[in-house]
Structure formats: structure tokens, C-alpha cells
Amino acid sequence: MRLGLEGVEIKRGNWRLSAEGSFTEGIHLISGDVGSGKSTLALMMAGLFSAASGSVIRDQVSSLMISFQFPEYHITGTTVREECESWGLDPTIILSSINLEAKRDYDPFRLSRGELMRLHLACVLANQYDLLILDEPFSSLDVCEKQRICNILSGRSHGITILFTHEQAIFPRIGHIWEIEDGQLRNCGSPPEGLRNWHHIPSLIRTLVASGKIPGNISPDDLIEVACRT
Known part of the structure; x- marks a missing residue:
């Protein structure tokens, strides 16, 4: 199973992004500045935006899901219960997992942004996809929810x-790190070695690496373990 980008170039007016790389099974993190093209690249990977040149290869990928930063874009049900059912899921199971049972008959747009994101991600992550693209999944979530999603x-x-994320503190265990810089997708490598090549490395991890305490990965447990190392 593989997503391949071969000589891809994306253009919007005078803006350009070049991307080359191979994404295999596991979790890949893509970071970059605001406006660098993360969301555009996510859309292209999902087949919702065409590259100006190059090829996007989805080898043995039979199911795909892209989750947008704003959960409102995904809502199709008129109640929270119906929204769960629209994903083919049991509302009781989903809503009990995110403490929204009492709001099962609410219009989804009555939920707070954080509640709506919790609902959306619960539905997305209850399914198995060969290719799952998450654009800023931690936005609007508190620390506890971020950690739960990472787990x-x-x-x-x-x-x-x-x-794809701007998150600076709470991450899942990552298999590979990428970043968008100067109009190009850069392959930083896998942790721990790839941390030294990561220009958008969060400040806490940067401090640990600079002090010679290199974490094996970037999850909170990994960072706590290396920070406490004597």
C-alpha cells in the first residue's frame, strides 16, 4: 500500500509547490508555515485538486478519507444521532465515547466547535481507511482531547x-516527518534521526535535541521519558 508523488507541481497563480515522495503504511507528519500549501497538498493527495504536472499514484489504496480542518464541511445529518448513522455507525457507541449522549437529538450546528470536531473525528476514526488524510485535526480541541485522538x-x-498540523506540543507516535519549505515538500526522515533535519521542529523538541537528549519519537510519553533522563 503506497501513495506516491512523482514530479508533482501544484500551481495557483504565481504560487507553486513541488512535491516528490513515497508514503507507505504508518503515520506521516507534514508541517509547514501558514500559507505554505499544506491544505492544497492534502486536497491533491485525496484527488480533489489536480496537479499542474506529475503523477499521484495510489497503489493498493481502495478506500480514502480526507478530514477537513472545519468539521462543518462534513455534516450531512439533521441531528447528532443522524450524523453518526450517516457514517454507518451506532450512535450509542460513538456518542458515549465522546460524552455527547445527552445531545444525540441536537442539530449538529448547535454543538460548540470543539464538540463538533470531537463528533466528526469519532466518526472518521471509527472506520478503517487505506489512506486517511487529516488536515489540522487538533484545531478546537483541548489538551485532553488532543491526547485521546493521538492515542x-x-x-x-x-x-x-x-x-497535516501546526500543533506544537501533543503528537501521536510518528513514522515519518515531512515539511513544506520554500515551495517544496522536504523529506526529513524518521524519528529519531529525522528530528535533526526538521526545520519546523517544535521548540520543546528543539531544546531537547540541542541538549543532546534526543527522543525516540515525539509523543508526550517519548518526550517525558527523554526529559527525565539523567
Whole structure:
């Protein structure tokens, strides 16, 4: 199972992004500045935006899901219960997992942004996809919810997961790090070696690496372990 980008170039007016790389099973993190093209690249990977040149190869990928930053874009049900059912899921199971049982008959747009994101991600992550693309999944979530989502992602044993995020503190265990810089997708490598090549490395991890305490990965447990190392 593989997503391949071969000589891809994306253009919007005078803006350009070049991308080359191979994404295999596991979790891939893509970071980059605001406006660098993360969301555009996510759309192209999902087949919703055409590259000006190059090829996007989805080898043995039979199911795909892209989760947008704004969960409102995904809503189709007129109640929270119907929204769960629209994904083919049991509302009781989903809503009990995110503490929204009492709001099962609410219009989804009555939920707070954080509640709506929790609902959306619960539905997305309850299914198995060969290719799962998550654009800013941690936006609007508090620390506890971010950690819960990271635990679910770290436990995924199937498919390719590509995580686009500005998050600076809470991550799942990552298999590979990429970043967009100067109009190009850069392959930083896998942790721990790839941390030294990561220009958008969060400040806490940068401090640890600079002090010679290189974490094996970037999840909170990995960072705590290396920070406490004597």
C-alpha cells in the first residue's frame, strides 16, 4: 500500500509547490508555515485538486478519507444521532465515547466547535481507511482531547495516515516527518534521526535535541521519558 508523488507541481497563480515522495503504511507528519500549501497538498493527495504536472499514484489504496480542518464541511445529518448513522455507525457507541449522549437529538450546528470536531473525528476514526488524510485535526480541541485522538492514531494498525498540523506540543507516535519549505515538500526522515533535519521542529523538541537528549519519537510519553533522563 503506497501513495506516491512523482514530479508533482501544484500551481495557483504565481504560487507553486513541488512535491516528490513515497508514503507507505504508518503515520506521516507534514508541517509547514501558514500559507505554505499544506491544505492544497492534502486536497491533491485525496484527488480533489489536480496537479499542474506529475503523477499521484495510489497503489493498493481502495478506500480514502480526507478530514477537513472545519468539521462543518462534513455534516450531512439533521441531528447528532443522524450524523453518526450517516457514517454507518451506532450512535450509542460513538456518542458515549465522546460524552455527547445527552445531545444525540441536537442539530449538529448547535454543538460548540470543539464538540463538533470531537463528533466528526469519532466518526472518521471509527472506520478503517487505506489512506486517511487529516488536515489540522487538533484545531478546537483541548489538551485532553488532543491526547485521546493521538492515542487512537498511535494505535492504528492499518493503512497510511497523513497528518497535516501546526500543533506544537501533543503528537501521536510518528513514522515519518515531512515539511513544506520554500515551495517544496522536504523529506526529513524518521524519528529519531529525522528530528535533526526538521526545520519546523517544535521548540520543546528543539531544546531537547540541542541538549543532546534526543527522543525516540515525539509523543508526550517519548518526550517525558527523554526529559527525565539523567
